[in-house]
Amino acid sequence: MRLRVSPICRGHGLVRRGELKWEFDIRPTALGRTYSIRLTFKKHGMPEVLVLAPDLNSLADGRRLPHVYSSRPVRLCLHYPKHQEWSSSHSIADTIVPWAYLWLAYFEDWLLSDEWKGGGKHPGEEDES
């Protein structure tokens, strides 16, 4: 399994009742914090990425978090399903994990600048492709 050997998401986890749980730390950039991440994945499902700590809501200090599926717990929206940027044929370690780094890098910039510079789509927006 790629997650276990990838040097960018060293952590620990297990598979129970067909669901994979993998926990690891991400420090997105040289000046960034360290975030605890839990990744869950069920066969035929979509991988889910939760930020366990620190609490992004309290960092955001009342501002609504950008590009999340839910804010309690914090579940990151890392790709646009219609674009098929991810499918079960992709390795999570090569897709979802780097995207989580990227999300957190833009998140920290957003905390400082109040501007989300990572682009993306919001539900309900027309897909021009």
Added chain:
Amino acid sequence: MNRDENAVLTGAYKMQTLVAVLDQLCQQLDLTDTQFETARERYRAIGEWLAAGASPHLERANIYAHGSIGLGTANKPIGRNEFDVDLMCHLPALGPGSSAAAVKALVGARLKEHGRYREMLEEKPRCWRINYANEFHLDITPSIPNPHCGSGGELVPDKKLAAWKPTNPEGYISRFESYAVLRPVFYFREALAKAIRADVEAFPEQEMSKPLLKRIVQLLKRHRDQEFLSPERKDLAPISIIITTLAAWSYAECVAKRHYANAFELIIDVIARMPAFIRVEDMDGRKIYVVENETTIGENFAEKWNRDERLATAFFTWHKNALKAFKLLLTMEGLDVIGKHLSDSFGVPLEYAKRSIEPQTRTISVARAAGTLQVAPSLGIVATTTRGGTGVRPNTFFGR
């Protein structure tokens, strides 16, 4: 790589990044080229006006910038628009027998003959100030040659205009420049490239856009300004020439004797060692502080400390706090936290701090668009190609 090596790598890469951030911060404190040119045009015109005066004593009068403008260490001031431009009005036709008060009055009288200068003129204890509103204060101090100084020194009036005291602004500037050009050698780049199996060229040495020594002085002075902002503390602020001199000596020694991983490590060490260059002499059981002007004889920049011990104490306390402010950058985590700290410690609006950090994110976005973004172990996102890194494939952030 073991865990310790990883931590070293992470820390050194962070330092490297901080150097870039601090340089961005300084760039916002710099005078613009236009401001610099305007100031020069203005004081050259004043020089010509003085030299054209009827008095034979003003013959060959020459105005030049000294202080931070001459040194290239000037910062935008906090809370006002005008820069201070320190100028020396050198009068080679005069000898040390002339009265300091009379020479100062002579310069003032000539300035008052000019309609516009008269309107903008303000008298200060040792100099004349011409106020260009929203641009700068031009402080003009008269000076005469010092026949006893072998290195081209000058004499300027003392505070009471009762006597002349030695100084050597031009000599000081050229000595400072000779320190500023000393180039340190850093070893982190090669280590980093090797550790993550990238080409050394992928991590260009993080250079400052000005000599490192000048950036160190700018940052220290800015921290000083912020710390002594309140009116009741203002008079205790360590003077710029002491900060500049100690930083220059410390920098020269550090560069000559020690090796550093990167510029940030050097900055910290230069600051840490500054107090060691203050000479403390014992005079009948009393401490005498000496920070000598090495370019002339008989000028002690720390002279006032020996009349008011509070000034020495204020320096040492400030120095400790300044060092701490730099070191804290290493332990702080999060762009938002670091941005806030820069703003608080260096007395800049949060906007400045944002603009200092923003290029980091911009680099990521540019590399992302170009498809060259990677996540490297221990470093996080890097905008360069490494053999040990994981590419960041195109994605679209979704969700509300």
